[in-house]
Amino acid sequence: MNLPNVLTMIRLGLVPLYFIAFFSDSSWNMAYALGILALAGLTDLLDGYLARKYNWITPLGIILDPLADKLMMLAVILSFILDGRISWWAAGLLIIRDVAMIVVSAFFHTRGKRIVPAVWWGKLTTVLYYITVVAIMFKWKIAIALLWSTITMSFITSFVYIHKFRAINR
Numbered sequence: 001m002n003l004p005n006v007l008t009m010i011r012l013g014l015v016p017l018y019f020i021a022f023f024s025d026s027s028w029n030m031a032y033a034l035g036i037l038a039l040a041g042l043t044d045l046l047d048g049y050l051a052r053k054y055n056w057i058t059p060l061g062i063i064l065d066p067l068a069d070k071l072m073m074l075a076v077i078l079s080f081i082l083d084g085r086i087s088w089w090a091a092g093l094l095i096i097r098d099v100a101m102i103v104v105s106a107f108f109h110t111r112g113k114r115i116v117p118a119v120w121w122g123k124l125t126t127v128l129y130y131i132t133v134v135a136i137m138f139k140w141k142i143a144i145a146l147l148w149s150t151i152t153m154s155f156i157t158s159f160v161y162i163h164k165f166r167a168i169n170r
């Protein structure tokens with residue numbers, strides 16, 4: 001297991017820590033939760049950078065990296081639903097999209113198809129997602145508009161991945 005994969009495993013371990021921080025009784029709970037998300041984001045950037053720079057891209061990393069991203073996103077969405085910060089409708093769209101991406105990737109990977117590594121659109125969507133998360137956490141007025149922009153961008157990104165998947169598996 002190489003360093004980028006270890007960083008991805010650390011990111012997977014941050015998912016339950018995020019829940020603990022978000023729902024803690026501390027007056028600093030949002031700051032703690034945001035700190036954990038920031039750490040997850042940094043490990044995501046670092047593992048991707050190292051994997052590309054040193055050609056440490058592995059089949060395991062291609063599966064685990066987006067899985068770690070999606071699980072953290074799903075954890076955040078679930079916490080926002082449970083806390084009443086976003087609607088079930090908006091959350092449902094994000095969850096359906098993310099679960100579909102995980103299931104489809106795993107399905108095709110087990111059948112020997114090549115999986116599309118992260119693309120620029122995906123990274124842009126992730127950045128927009130994190131900005132939206134901060135806005136929702138701290139209840140900024142623009143939060144709901146950002147949420148719907150993120151949902152739209154996530155579906156556009158899905159279509160980009162579908163197109164690239166078809167191209168590399170012809």
